[in-house]
Amino acid sequence: MNALTPSPHKRELLDRLLPFSVLALVSIGAVMVASSSIAFASDIYADPWYFLKRHLAFLAIGGVVALVVSQIPLAIWSRLSWPLLLFACLLLIAVLVPGIGREVNGSQRWLVFGGITIQPAEVAKFCMLVFFASFLTRRNRQLHHWSSFMVPVTVLGIFALLLLLQPDFGSVVVLSGTVLAMVFLGGARLPHTFLLVLAAASGLALMALISPYRLQRLLTFLDPWGDQFASGYQLTQSLIAFGRGEWFGVGLGNSVQKLFYLPEAHTDFIFAILAEEWGMLGGLVVIGLFVVLTCSLLRLVRMALVRQNFFAALLAFGMAFLLAGQAFVNMGVASGLLPTKGLTLPFVSSGGSSLVVCCALLGLAVRIGGEMRPQAEGGGARQGLWQQLPVFARRRAGRRVHSGGAI
Secondary structure (H helix, E strand, C coil), X not given: CCCCCCCHXXXXXXXHXXXXXXXXXXXXXXXXXXXXXXXXXXHHHCCCCHHHHHHHHHXXXXXXXXXXXXXXXXXXXXXXXHXXXXXXXXXXXXXXXXXXEEEECCEEEEEEECCEEECHXXXXXXXXXXXXXXXXXXXXXXXXXXXXXXXXXXXXXXHHHHHHCCCCHHHHHHHHHHHHHHHHHCCCCHHHHXXXXXXXXXXXXXXXXXXXXXXXXXXXXXXXXXXXXXXXXXXXXXXXXXXXXXXXXXXXXCCCCCCCCCCCCCCCCHHHHHHHHHHHHHHHHHHHHXXXXXXXXXXXXXXXXXXCCHHHHHHHHHHHHHHHHHHHHHHHHHCCCCCCCCXXXXXXXXXXXXXXXXXXXXXXXXXXXXXXXXXXXXCCCCCCHHHHCHHHHHHHHHHXXXXXXXC
């Protein structure tokens, strides 16, 4: 074992950072969804725990989805890349069809199947990560040619257009940034990547300028107090929540801003309520957990590169960039660092589709860890999420000891 190779004990601790960070974020999310939505749920649904029950139900669905995803080999995910891309495209088209897509607050982003509401943009994030990881793995040597380079550009352009028609500007920004980063890591030439970044930035800036409400958001972002009772209302109420929280917060459940002052308190602006009740210290804890989650996913990238599995490396890198980028945008919006965007905080905010897709990404990450871990470490290509849970791993080890086998 050389100096750069971690000891088995250290490897075990590093392997547990990913599930630990996710479990901590999910636990914080459940507590904050209950706290931030209790007044709104009591008034609208006459049930103070309505949103908590809904959140826990989607969390259970997400857990099942994560287990299923973690059992499917990466090679199968790679072969399913084109069908997944087509499926996501069909969903994004269907949501724009009158009578099929559901419109809320001026945005047509949801599909309703029975009593279940699905947000196709969240499903598209998962499908596009798999597609681009597979495509860039197969075409990495040809990406310096314009013919191959234009394929991801065209696909990204089509999806960006479909998302803008909803409109969902926030998802376009996060998804575009993720794809651009994956394309660069996948082997695209720096001049090509620079031109693509410039074109994407110019297109997003043009969309912001030609849309009156987006331009108003940018102007309001620069001076929210100039129109604090109209376009700047949401941001000013969020900043008030941060100010009331100070260092250690006003205490769990004692937020004032959640009492019909701050709209979307349990979804897009849940971080503001968390900062009010837990203070700056609580906000730093959540930021730290996202840093740990991102570093854990980047460690999977390193493991995959060592094993020469570029599909797994690109997939893990895309997940790290997507989750970190969405968390940064959400917290940046809530704190006034960025213009207002409708993005949830991964694993924390109330939102069925977002939570289930985040759990599916967790299942993929666990699958990558299982396949990239050498056989000598006790991993294997057939390991899934269930087998990697510490309690079951300890039970299996105990059975091997009692039966006379080696650990």
